[in-house]
Amino acid sequence: MKMPLDxxxxxxxxxxxxxxxxxxxxxxxxxxx
Amino acid sequence: xxxxxxxRWLHVLAGIAWIGLLYYFNFVQAPGVAAAKADGTAGGITKxxxxxxxxxxxxxxxxxxxxxxxxxxxxxxxxxxxxxLKGAAAxxxxxxWLGTIMFLNVWLLIWPNQKKVLGIVPADDAAKAKAARxxxxxxxxxxxxxxxxxxxxxxxxxxxxxF
Numbered sequence: 581m582k583m584p585l586d587x588x589x590x591x592x593x594x595x596x597x598x599x600x601x602x603x604x605x606x607x608x609x610x611x612x613x
Numbered sequence: 614x615x616x617x618x619x620x621r622w623l624h625v626l627a628g629i630a631w632i633g634l635l636y637y638f639n640f641v642q643a644p645g646v647a648a649a650k651a652d653g654t655a656g657g658i659t660k661x662x663x664x665x666x667x668x669x670x671x672x673x674x675x676x677x678x679x680x681x682x683x684x685x686x687x688x689x690x691x692x693x694x695x696x697x698l699k700g701a702a703a704x705x706x707x708x709x710w711l712g713t714i715m716f717l718n719v720w721l722l723i724w725p726n727q728k729k730v731l732g733i734v735p736a737d738d739a740a741k742a743k744a745a746r747x748x749x750x751x752x753x754x755x756x757x758x759x760x761x762x763x764x765x766x767x768x769x770x771x772x773x774x775x776f
Contacts, residue, residue: 585753588640595760602707602761610703611776 620684627676628766632759634670639756642666643749659731667727674719681712704776708765715755715762722751 584590642663649655685705686692695706696713726744729736736744769776 583750585750585757591639591753591757592760595757598757599761599764602765606704606707606765607776610698611700 617684617687620680620687624677624680624684627673627680630669630673631677632763634666634673635752635755635759637666638670638752643752663727663731664733667724667731671719671724674716678712678716681709685709704765704769708762711758711762711765715758718751718755723748723755726751 582590584594642658646655646658646663649658682692685695685702690702690705691699692709694700694702695709698706698710726748728734729741729744730748
């Protein structure tokens with residue numbers, strides 16, 4: 581499998597996916613509603 | 614608390630310098646050096662441009678981290694609360710963790726390996742090639758981490774109903 585960080589777009593898309601994952605984590609597990 | 618707004622201002626300025634240079638390395642210099650190596654003109658970049666960019670880059674990272682830590686502590690959020698992801702400090706705490714990982718990447722991986730690549734410390738060709746790969750992947754990792762880092766830095770305290 582190709583390393584996503586070898587390409588600029590792979591890096592940006594990885595960052596966007598990580599943002600969504602962390603957002604869902606914070607909203608559901610860390611911030612009291 | 615005028616020190617807080619001055620600190621926050623300095624934090625943003627230093628962050629622009631740090632992340633701006635990070636994006637320069639990833640989006641401009643790395644592909645530019647690859648193209649320049651192909652026609653034998655990379656020497657000027659690695660001799661005159663890269664060392665200056667790295668100097669501002671690594672010290673801007675220090676200034677960003679220190680002003681950010683000061684802000685978290687003085688603002689009442691608490692540096693400890695942020696790093697322990699407690700309550701209202703949790704979103705900015707995620708940003709603080711990402712920024713801290715990026716800061717450590719700069720000083721523990723990117724800079725020591727770039728010193729080998731640029732010939733600031735002696736290294737044979739195999740060590741230089743390995744150092745270049747480590748520095749490249751760490752720089753790309755920081756570019757990836759900067760995307761959620763900036764989101765969590767700006768998402769909370771400006772009246773947005775994000776959290």
